[in-house]
Amino acid sequence: MKLTIHEIAKASNVSIATVSKVLNNREGVSEQVRLKVLQTAERLEYYPYIKARETGLFRKKAKYIAEVFGNAHHSLIYELEQGISQVVSKYNYYEVKHFLSHIEERNIDKVKLFINNLRRDQDIAGLIILFVKLNDKIISDLVHHKLFTVLVNTRSDLASCVIVDNIKSSYMATEYLIKTGCKKIGIIVSDAENIDVWSDRIEGYKKALIAHSIKFSPDQIEYENTFEPYQTKLATKLLLERNPKLDGIVFASDWQAYAGIQYLKEKKVAIPDDVSVVGFDDLKFNEFIHPRLTSIKQPMEVMGQTAMNLLGEMIKKDKIIRRTITLESNIVVRETTRTI
Amino acid sequence: MKLTIHEIAKASNVSIATVSKVLNNREGVSEQVRLKVLQTAERLEYYPYIKARETGLFRKKAKYIAEVFGNAHHSLIYELEQGISQVVSKYNYYEVKHFLSHIEERNIDKVKLFINNLRRDQDIAGLIILFVKLNDKIISDLVHHKLFTVLVNTRSDLASCVIVDNIKSSYMATEYLIKTGCKKIGIIVSDAENIDVWSDRIEGYKKALIAHSIKFSPDQIEYENTFEPYQTKLATKLLLERNPKLDGIVFASDWQAYAGIQYLKEKKVAIPDDVSVVGFDDLKFNEFIHPRLTSIKQPMEVMGQTAMNLLGEMIKKDKIIRRTITLESNIVVRETTRTI
DNA sequence: GTGAAAGCGCTAACAC
DNA sequence: GTGTTAGCGCTTTCAC
Numbered sequence: 001m002k003l004t005i006h007e008i009a010k011a012s013n014v015s016i017a018t019v020s021k022v023l024n025n026r027e028g029v030s031e032q033v034r035l036k037v038l039q040t041a042e043r044l045e046y047y048p049y050i051k052a053r054e055t056g057l058f059r060k061k062a063k064y065i066a067e068v069f070g071n072a073h074h075s076l077i078y079e080l081e082q083g084i085s086q087v088v089s090k091y092n093y094y095e096v097k098h099f100l101s102h103i104e105e106r107n108i109d110k111v112k113l114f115i116n117n118l119r120r121d122q123d124i125a126g127l128i129i130l131f132v133k134l135n136d137k138i139i140s141d142l143v144h145h146k147l148f149t150v151l152v153n154t155r156s157d158l159a160s161c162v163i164v165d166n167i168k169s170s171y172m173a174t175e176y177l178i179k180t181g182c183k184k185i186g187i188i189v190s191d192a193e194n195i196d197v198w199s200d201r202i203e204g205y206k207k208a209l210i211a212h213s214i215k216f217s218p219d220q221i222e223y224e225n226t227f228e229p230y231q232t233k234l235a236t237k238l239l240l241e242r243n244p245k246l247d248g249i250v251f252a253s254d255w256q257a258y259a260g261i262q263y264l265k266e267k268k269v270a271i272p273d274d275v276s277v278v279g280f281d282d283l284k285f286n287e288f289i290h291p292r293l294t295s296i297k298q299p300m301e302v303m304g305q306t307a308m309n310l311l312g313e314m315i316k317k318d319k320i321i322r323r324t325i326t327l328e329s330n331i332v333v334r335e336t337t338r339t340i
Numbered sequence: 341m342k343l344t345i346h347e348i349a350k351a352s353n354v355s356i357a358t359v360s361k362v363l364n365n366r367e368g369v370s371e372q373v374r375l376k377v378l379q380t381a382e383r384l385e386y387y388p389y390i391k392a393r394e395t396g397l398f399r400k401k402a403k404y405i406a407e408v409f410g411n412a413h414h415s416l417i418y419e420l421e422q423g424i425s426q427v428v429s430k431y432n433y434y435e436v437k438h439f440l441s442h443i444e445e446r447n448i449d450k451v452k453l454f455i456n457n458l459r460r461d462q463d464i465a466g467l468i469i470l471f472v473k474l475n476d477k478i479i480s481d482l483v484h485h486k487l488f489t490v491l492v493n494t495r496s497d498l499a500s501c502v503i504v505d506n507i508k509s510s511y512m513a514t515e516y517l518i519k520t521g522c523k524k525i526g527i528i529v530s531d532a533e534n535i536d537v538w539s540d541r542i543e544g545y546k547k548a549l550i551a552h553s554i555k556f557s558p559d560q561i562e563y564e565n566t567f568e569p570y571q572t573k574l575a576t577k578l579l580l581e582r583n584p585k586l587d588g589i590v591f592a593s594d595w596q597a598y599a600g601i602q603y604l605k606e607k608k609v610a611i612p613d614d615v616s617v618v619g620f621d622d623l624k625f626n627e628f629i630h631p632r633l634t635s636i637k638q639p640m641e642v643m644g645q646t647a648m649n650l651l652g653e654m655i656k657k658d659k660i661i662r663r664t665i666t667l668e669s670n671i672v673v674r675e676t677t678r679t680i
Numbered sequence: 681g682t683g684a685a686a687g688c689g690c691t692a693a694c695a696c
Numbered sequence: 697g698t699g700t701t702a703g704c705g706c707t708t709t710c711a712c
Contacts, residue, residue, distance in 0.1 A: 051706095074418040288601075289630075344688095
């Protein structure tokens with residue numbers, strides 16, 4: 001913290017201005033001086049104090065992208081982050097600060113407070129918020145402060161969003177079960193309020209049943225928020241007890257499906273013949289579980305790329321863009337469902 | 341970027357010094373003025389420019405912890421990060437910047453360069469390097485620059501380390517197979533050079549064989565670096581072909597074990613009776629795979645906590661500590677091994 | 681080709 | 697209680 005350009009200026013018998021020029025590869029310095037300065041800088045192991053550099057008039061633009069993650073399986077976070085990073089490196093002077101809200105004890109209010117505070121950080125070039133449902137007030141505040149923001153996996157009319165149509169995806173999952181002959185289909189889903197994903201998946205599920213004239217009753221929905229295998233098995237048990245003729249289950253996440261499948265296997269329920277199962281997320285493990293899990297795959301990596309590209313566009317044009325990009329999901333058919 | 345204390349000073353008819361006092365809750369301002377300033381600040385939506393604040397003489401201490409991750413399964417990264425964050429929040433003025441090197445295309449040189457560059461960032465309070473094997477030069481540079489550093493999952497005499505004894509862990513895994521009756525044990529392991537973990541696991545494996553007077557030949561080692569299921573299955577195939585009587589396999593990671601198990605099942609090899617299997621990492625998924633995977637569990641979360649505590653101690657005492665903390669691992673016995 | 685001086689936004693002595 | 701002023705470490709005119 002002590003070594004400044006002054007020291008190295010003195011040591012090289014030049015002015016601080018000259019040192020600055022050399023260190024920044026500016027013109028107008030004789031090769032001789034340039035070398036001398038460079039050498040003493042090297043010798044003294046001088047490193048510029050970046051913040052000071054950035055405080056000046058000549059201040060560089062804001063420099064980093066902040067990502068704020070809500071609750072999600074870390075596999076998804078990982079893939080999303082991969083996508084973001086790939087694109088960020090193209091705008092290569094940005095770094096990414098990564099904030100995880102589940103670290104904050106899943107406390108959505110803390111997340112909101114945190115995001116609000118982010119506005120104060122004038123070094124943020126842009127913000128990507130993932131898996132966090134914000135109210136309109138916060139979003140409009142962000143927009144109002146011209147903090148470029150892209151929402152991933154939540155919808156809002158007030159900001160740019162990158163989403164997959166979860167209603168459609170869930171419709172697809174449910175319809176696939178119907179087409180493979182399921183007559184009585186249940187759904188196990190979280191109702192944590194922080195993201196639209198869950199409610200959308202319920203809606204898509206219902207729509208599919210209705211579209212195929214299949215009776216629906218609220219009994220066919222089981223809510224499970226903990227994502228603990230034990231709890232999920234319990235949820236599966238309850239769902240089955242309430243619906244003895246159940247022959248298909250949509251799990252709103254693969255991780256929950258694993259526990260559900262385990263329960264079914266323990267009860268000697270044949271999968272897919274007695275009960276078929278579809279999950280969501282298409283985790284890599286799906287290939288290893290038995291039977292291999294049919295699941296809805298969402299293009300997480302691409303979503304990350306898309307979000308960052310959109311953000312990059314805003315930053316470049318220095319203008320808020322309000323665009324909703326909906327990406328397609330697809331069903332990866334494996335062994336927990338019968339063939340059509 | 342425009343609104344500074346000058347503007348709000350002018351708007352409130354006071355000096356910038358007064359504004360600064362109010363905004364920093366300093367004494368010596370009349371309630372009247374304080375209120376007025378606060379109100380105009382609110383009205384004009386002023387936020388202090390943090391960097392300028394930190395550039396002054398009065399400069400705050402360095403403010404963040406940098407984590408640099410090498411290659412590891414994201415489950416492990418997640419747990420480690422959890423541990424770090426839990427402790428960081430106790431030193432609550434620190435934030436964590438999180439850097440992932442696999443984003444950098446697994447290029448270890450880039451990681452090293454990156455870490456070297458980190459020295460320049462005088463705002464770093466401390467550095468936690470995980471799953472990256474650094475040469476002595478870099479480490480001594482870090483130390484020399486008084487950049488407080490803790491290494492996780494790699495050893496070095498030059499810096500503080502938090503590790504588990506992988507030789508011992510692997511010995512434990514191998515010995516367990518021996519005790520359950522395995523006579524011919526192979527190991528499938530990565531030989532990526534970036535961490536000691538792999539070589540240690542080979543060493544522990546060999547030691548166990550020797551200790552129990554079991555013949556070892558290099559044929560019993562199969563290297564697999566890609567972590568691709570297909571490649572790992574191939575590795576398993578090769579290992580079995582070279583060692584027809586093989587009745588036990590140590591996989592140096594659970595993820596690889598999954599693929600290996602899948603291969604064995606495809607070949608109708610009974611697990612654990614024909615071939616027993618032990619993995620490393622104790623991923624959560626182990627409960628769901630069939631047969632449930634026996635694995636060596638390492639206390640990732642605790643390692644994160646320990647590393648951050650150690651770093652915190654250095655920062656607090658403003659002094660480099662060179663301490664190696666070795667945590668214990670344990671074997672979680674499930675169904676891929678026979679009972680003793 | 682080189683250096684003096686101003687200024688970035690902020691805080692903290694120290695006058696008034 | 698309030699304002700004046702110096703200074704943080706750096707870059708950038710603009711004279712010399």
